[in-house]
Amino acid sequence: MPIKPKATKSVAKQTAKKTITKKATLDFVGGWSYAPSPESKDHIRLEKKYGHFINGEFVKPSAGKYMATHSPSTEEHLADVALGDAADVDKAVKAARKAYDTVWSKMPASERGKYLYRIARMIQERARELSVIESMDGGKSIRESRDIDIPIAAAHFFYYAGWADKLEYAFPNRTVTSVGVAGQIIPWNFPLLMAAWKIAPALACGNTVVLKPAETTPLTALKLAEIIRDCGLPPGVVNIVTGDGRAGAALVSHPDIDKIAFTGSTDVGKIIQKAIAGTNKKITLELGGKAANIIFEDAPIDQAVEGIINGIFFNQGHVCCAGSRLFVQEGIADKVIRKLKDRMETLVVGDPLDKNTDIGAINSREQLDKINHYLKLGVKEGAEMWQSSCAVPRKGNFCRPTIFLHASQSHRIVQEEIFGPVLAIQTFRTVEEVLEKANNTPYGLSAGVWTDKGSKIFNMTSRLRAGVVWANTYNKFDPTSPFGGYKESGFGREGGLHGLLPYVNLK
Amino acid sequence: MKSNPDFSKSPTIDQVGVEERVARLNTRSIKKESKVAGLKLALNMIDLTTLEGKDTEGKVRQMCYKAMHLHDALPDLPTVAAVCVYPTFVATAKAALGNSGVKVASVATAFPAGQSTLDVKIRDTQFAVDCGADEVDMVISRGEFLRGNYSFVFDEIAAVKKACGPARLKVILETGELSTLDNVRRASDIAMYAGADFIKTSTGKIQPAATAPVTLTMLEAIRDYYYETGIMVGMKPAGGISSAKAALQNLVMVRETLGAAWLDNHWFRFGASSLANDILLQLLKEATGRYQSSDYISKD
Numbered sequence: 001m002p003i004k005p006k007a008t009k010s011v012a013k014q015t016a017k018k019t020i021t022k023k024a025t026l027d028f029v030g031g032w033s034y035a036p037s038p039e040s041k042d043h044i045r046l047e048k049k050y051g052h053f054i055n056g057e058f059v060k061p062s063a064g065k066y067m068a069t070h071s072p073s074t075e076e077h078l079a080d081v082a083l084g085d086a087a088d089v090d091k092a093v094k095a096a097r098k099a100y101d102t103v104w105s106k107m108p109a110s111e112r113g114k115y116l117y118r119i120a121r122m123i124q125e126r127a128r129e130l131s132v133i134e135s136m137d138g139g140k141s142i143r144e145s146r147d148i149d150i151p152i153a154a155a156h157f158f159y160y161a162g163w164a165d166k167l168e169y170a171f172p173n174r175t176v177t178s179v180g181v182a183g184q185i186i187p188w189n190f191p192l193l194m195a196a197w198k199i200a201p202a203l204a205c206g207n208t209v210v211l212k213p214a215e216t217t218p219l220t221a222l223k224l225a226e227i228i229r230d231c232g233l234p235p236g237v238v239n240i241v242t243g244d245g246r247a248g249a250a251l252v253s254h255p256d257i258d259k260i261a262f263t264g265s266t267d268v269g270k271i272i273q274k275a276i277a278g279t280n281k282k283i284t285l286e287l288g289g290k291a292a293n294i295i296f297e298d299a300p301i302d303q304a305v306e307g308i309i310n311g312i313f314f315n316q317g318h319v320c321c322a323g324s325r326l327f328v329q330e331g332i333a334d335k336v337i338r339k340l341k342d343r344m345e346t347l348v349v350g351d352p353l354d355k356n357t358d359i360g361a362i363n364s365r366e367q368l369d370k371i372n373h374y375l376k377l378g379v380k381e382g383a384e385m386w387q388s389s390c391a392v393p394r395k396g397n398f399c400r401p402t403i404f405l406h407a408s409q410s411h412r413i414v415q416e417e418i419f420g421p422v423l424a425i426q427t428f429r430t431v432e433e434v435l436e437k438a439n440n441t442p443y444g445l446s447a448g449v450w451t452d453k454g455s456k457i458f459n460m461t462s463r464l465r466a467g468v469v470w471a472n473t474y475n476k477f478d479p480t481s482p483f484g485g486y487k488e489s490g491f492g493r494e495g496g497l498h499g500l501l502p503y504v505n506l507k
Numbered sequence: 508m509k510s511n512p513d514f515s516k517s518p519t520i521d522q523v524g525v526e527e528r529v530a531r532l533n534t535r536s537i538k539k540e541s542k543v544a545g546l547k548l549a550l551n552m553i554d555l556t557t558l559e560g561k562d563t564e565g566k567v568r569q570m571c572y573k574a575m576h577l578h579d580a581l582p583d584l585p586t587v588a589a590v591c592v593y594p595t596f597v598a599t600a601k602a603a604l605g606n607s608g609v610k611v612a613s614v615a616t617a618f619p620a621g622q623s624t625l626d627v628k629i630r631d632t633q634f635a636v637d638c639g640a641d642e643v644d645m646v647i648s649r650g651e652f653l654r655g656n657y658s659f660v661f662d663e664i665a666a667v668k669k670a671c672g673p674a675r676l677k678v679i680l681e682t683g684e685l686s687t688l689d690n691v692r693r694a695s696d697i698a699m700y701a702g703a704d705f706i707k708t709s710t711g712k713i714q715p716a717a718t719a720p721v722t723l724t725m726l727e728a729i730r731d732y733y734y735e736t737g738i739m740v741g742m743k744p745a746g747g748i749s750s751a752k753a754a755l756q757n758l759v760m761v762r763e764t765l766g767a768a769w770l771d772n773h774w775f776r777f778g779a780s781s782l783a784n785d786i787l788l789q790l791l792k793e794a795t796g797r798y799q800s801s802d803y804i805s806k807d
Contacts, residue, residue: 025733025737026730026733026765026766026768027766027767027768028762028763028766028767029767030767031762031766031767031768031770032541032544032545032548032758032762032767032770033541033762034535034536034537034541035537035538035539035540035541035542036538037536037537037538143534147534298519299519300518300519300520300521300524301518302518302520302524302525302528302727303520303521303524303525303528304524306524306527306528307524335734338734342730346762346763355534355535355536356535356536452519452521472521472523472524473523473524473527
């Protein structure tokens, strides 16, 4: 049921006013504050129109159709990119197959590694440009694209470059061969980083790829295409087809694809799995999540509050492993919530290019509508909504950081992935209770545990049914560490040694 | 009367988490008008300090003039908050500062080691106050603290507080000797519940002195005390803050931990001797567009 954003906003405002009052005695609004500090975008050069990147060059879409990509913060039109269809996908797959058969699968592994090192270095050299474009096109804060997305993207290429000629050591006593042509579909929340997660291990293992970036965030993938062209990678090894779900569907159902890698929503993941049933295609899916972030009484509380903030407000909450369900042990609940509210008052929401912005723009109008729908639903379900009183720009897609107090396990805001800066808070009393509630979800991507006691950490991490469990930290990413889910959060692992497995055949 | 908390159960501190928070706060970008305003605010928070065996009345008088006239060629500069001297120079400083509004702070209680009897410490404190000290900077007994004798530390602070009379009491934890942030947190709690008006990191005689993780941990302790009692306690990082950039990073920490009310020299101080000149260089650069030679600024 679609809900008009206007109506939702007014509900949000009223509730914020009602609950904000008495305890907010620290003043985070008045006094000395930060002047705007925008990162310059003068050096950014964008084409008016981008074609697909197929066989080492940019080509026009076969049907001649384009789609616009906008900045979610300023609503400014940034560029037109090709709207791919089945014919474009077919062309890309053919190029990938040819490159696989004639060049890439035959190349000595150490040579493959050199190309990956070169891509990594060129990402580093163009890091500033890539981070600014990432923030313009996707809405995330420049602090995050500069300090997290782009450096980790480069790190993935460096890491897998190292594996390229060492696969026999990754899988001792086995014969390792490549798989073939990989079709890779990535989401809009970490556009360049997800491209790196997908492309780097595939290439390191000797496969060629056809990548489809998300509809709303194609620009950094196209900049990566420029890097790939300029680094001299043999044509056809990496092909990038832009477009919407139709291009993705064509890629999934193309008969000459050997492996599908998808990161995105659980709904689409299910469709993909149905579509490839009965085929020989290998598949990895990295889907949604509704992670439990668990704070015990003996936790380092101020650091735990920071972990809650990083868990749910990192990247506007557009994170599949976001700590969107908070469980606080009852004895410290009041204290934690008071601190959390004060910390939320210091968050800076606004221009993604401002170096002081903590929370940028929601990626699309559609996503903002979905988040607003859940805000309204949470209030209707009886949870108590509280929002930071921080200033929010009038123009663009923005959402105040929001928490729901007194949420119940039966609330839909607790059960369903919102994918926004919205946290549902519950209290718990015993370890058994919190384990049962934390695991009581169709998802199982990640979880967080906060306690000063080491034995409690090991007890929890071995019993939480989630692919990644962080202890006394949250949302930490590293190319050496595998990432992936249980249950409806998907299967297969990306990153680390485990991330090689989906891209090899073992004998 | 409300009983004091069990200090052996002070909240635990995760060092890695504190360092990450500091790193994130340090990404705040302070430019243009907020930079100038921040630098002037920081100048106004300085306790200009000389605590050396070779101090003389002449040196103290020179420093007091500087405290009131940081750089007269640059208009609209504030004075510093206070000068900080040994008790024997309090009277000299008081006379030199007149009614300028600059306070006189004096270290006391067998500074810097604090290795003396309570009786001597009390008399040291009373002497400083009798000479006209507005503020007393005491040191805690770190040895007693480290062997777990928290009630000894508490009682000593309470006794010195009583001896201070109207003077405000800053309690120096000497965090460089406390070794862990858990200890920094516990010592902060003890000092505040015992009556400290300010908690202060260091004497300046021990390294490391005022590191950012230590300052953040103490600011968070002040916040918890305020939540619990409604009483505001001041904070003074001392030693090791010598650059304008570090001063601004401290202000960012205060702003995002305790809010606007603490951004005032009644509640936040820098204990420093060379910080003022670096801030003046930055302000001259903002005013003229160029960096000046350090010889354009007086060294006292």
